[in-house]
Amino acid sequence: MCEDAGADVIFAPDDSVLYPTPQRAWVTVEKLTDNLCGRFRPGHFRGVATVCAKFFNIVGADMAFFGQKDAQQVAVIRRMVTDLNLPLQIVTCPTVREPDGLAMSSRNQYLSAEQRRQAVYLSSALRESKRLFTAGQRDASILIAAMREILSKGALLQPEYVQIVDTDSLEDIEQIDKSALAAMAVRCGQTRLIDNCILDLRNGPDSL
């Protein structure tokens, strides 16, 4: 797949290369990891930030590309790069979606046919929040309620969180000023799905 996409080299080391001795040095990003997925996955972003720092340093990367679907991951990595003065540029790529709107993810393969059918409600909910926002709605609680309403149509969907947060700090906001991030994590059987969109009068990188 990478070759077809034009890649010359793949660097995909296993753990014995990346962690030859017990890892003692860790990169933690405060505040930005407290909310959203961070609430449900303690320690997750410490591992992500640390392994990305290692990759950047080993490869000597000039640019690194991350998908908008993992919005909190992108925010954490961007902040790490800024705060540790890492000499590379982070580029956020639009979320790539299936024809019905479901954000592409390696996890989608674990969904049963019925789960897959209901998974479309995530992007439907986000699209509805975008429609309401564009129509002038700025009250986060109303947007969240509208998203939860749509998710509730999927009997197999168990929302973990549905939130409207500041795009930089990732802290909850009640009234949207200029822009915000609408983000959700939903359990569908054993599979945990996430999706998000930027609420901004300019067009965001969420491809909704």
Add this chain to the structure above:
Amino acid sequence: MCEDAGADVIFAPDDSVLYPTPQRAWVTVEKLTDNLCGRFRPGHFRGVATVCAKFFNIVGADMAFFGQKDAQQVAVIRRMVTDLNLPLQIVTCPTVREPDGLAMSSRNQYLSAEQRRQAVYLSSALRESKRLFTAGQRDASILIAAMREILSKGALLQPEYVQIVDTDSLEDIEQIDKSALAAMAVRCGQTRLIDNCILDLRNGPDSL
């Protein structure tokens, strides 16, 4: 002083350059910061590791030089470089000493004449531990007692810690196998002095 020593460029930014926004990303080094000075200076090595990572990345350093006097700092920085795969080499420089043995430090200027006179007992104590080790003594508690005995000659000296630790893990050891680090922190009035030496049958970088 730097120019006299042959420096072409000095990079000495102030806080507004290094921390233009609140620092959220931190490098922590586990275990190695639990013992010695880490016990008495919580958070200190997190700041040291983070600012060094920033410096290395901003400057694009190929090599960085640290003094052996700050043995725990060197160990922490070395581990950070290894674990985060930072593309530079850390070089440990021998402790530079005054003629009577006192390790040079910007803090020495704060010592009164009598404090300065007694401060020599730090290096005397380390030299005694080295003498006993070279003569065959491998029991850490005996070496520590000998060092404390010498420090006790200085009425103005208040030892914070006197320890024998593994040179890599910085964990206390009871019996020295091949080598160890003898390290101490001593309060002398308002001034906190540290010093250390490597106990190794090969010659160490402590200039004692």
